[in-house]
Amino acid sequence: MKKINRWAVVILLIGALCALTACGHKSSNSENKATIVIGTKNFTENLIVGEVYALALEDAGYTVKRVPNIAGSVIHSSLINKEIDMYPEYTGTGLLSILKLDLMTDPKKVYETVKAEYEKQFQVTWLNYSEANDGAGLVIRSDLSKQLGITTISDLQKHASQLRFASQGEVDQREDGIPALEKVYGKFDWKSSKVYDNSLKYEILRNNEADVAPAYTTEGQLVNTNEFTLLKDDKQVWPPYNLAPVICDEVLKANPNIAQVINKVSAAMNISNITALNAKVDVNKEEYEDVAKEFYESIQ
Template sequence: MKNKKKKIYITTSLIIVLSLLLSACSEQKNQSSENKATSIRIGTKDFTENLIVGELYALALEDAGYQVERVPNIAGSVIHSSIVNQDIDMYPEYTGTGLLAILKLDLLTDPNEVYATVKEEYKKQFNLTWLEYSKANDGAGLVIRAEASEKLGIKTITDLQKHATELRFASQGEVDQRADGIPALEKIYGKLNWKSSKVYDNSLKYEILKNNEADVAPAYTTEGQLVNKDQYILLEDDKQVWPPYNLAPVIRDEVLSAHPDIAEVINKISSALDTDTITALNAKVDVEQEEYEDVAKAFYESIQ
């Protein structure tokens, strides 16, 4: 009889313990669902690359169970104010932009140093966190016709400076005057004595190069047309005059504290992006005329 009572007591205790565990798990699950029911507002700047990357963030968060509100096409001049004013929760930013345009600090050229600086200052000044930065660098550069590059053996800006008198420059006007444009290059590499220099609209530069009306033009390092390496060569800034503009997510501290798993979700996206990858994605939109949402979705599925 005593053994029977003991068995009943143990069984009852197990049932109570299991019930409590199931209740706790259910409560935790409900709390997790409630947390993720809060919509995460992802902002993006008003150009192709930022739209693609913002969409990648959105897809990753939705896959992780979050509701996402997309806030696209915010002007670059106001997107920082948008997150500071809590109109958005996260957006793709560039380390060089944070350093120079937002913090207005001195020029740095080491990617890790730039990232560490903006991460520390954004946390201190704005209660914003920079998640991990990607290898994708959308910085300033110079592009040369592949034919001219091959003929003169030009692969770097040092090479370019030696042969500038043989090359026609397709300027955009302001690049000749801006402190971080041609003057910055000439300070380090030496004078660029072009064979000729004419001002063209930025949107026409690749047509100008393709039609052999010029040999060299200013460019951004992830422009979609740069996938055509048989036509255009992006020159190496071998003396690192220009600062890095690595892509990275910026998120409000309050949101990250409430949803710490967001960091791991979004960092996986950053780790999948490098300069060649971003350039190829931009090309699908800007050259092949695909929709950025479709391009982002296809790429996201490819890295799962």
């Protein structure tokens, strides 16, 4: 029998160890895939959605590095500077805050515009947008909604003189706040208007200290429909803020099946279930990682 070269044995052992390591990810794929760096903004919804993206990619065989709680003012720069590979963004933010383009209200047109401009200017791809729209809105106490028949902002404008407005200060002057509403709906002649901290608005409404307040359309407290009614922007003053992942072109080109994995997640998200997820964290005080895991498992 020939002697086995000891270096050959070492090489075989190393090869076997590498093969075992490559199979360590939770995936039906045997190939060794890339590490994807997912960033998230510093608020509940973005944290949840980013975690769902991460779980989906891990399930597809990728290693994911999470970079949570990035300030909204710098997260785009983090992507462009390749500090992160992708993050959950909003179409309205891309249109108005990043691209500085004119306001549009058609969701598909907004998406197509930001998708084309991000590709042209930044070499960044917008994957499919979801139904979930975290846009601006107005919330009214549900008892008054029923009593006065107020379900739309047009209805609200007609009854403004009977209602107390819980302002957040800047919304009264900001171009896309009350001035934008009054330009389209007419003047809102409130019975009274006082400035409150945004974090207190639902407590203020619940305690009958005010009747109407600015809101975002997927805030967790809005699951309490017996207390709070989100009014329909029937004349479409505000732009859509549909959730969608943005990813660096070079990362997507090297890992093209990311699009299929993440688009499946986006297709499962809508205003109703995103609001419910936010409520589990902000109202029920559950951990966002647990909430994201439960949701991801429910859509597999």
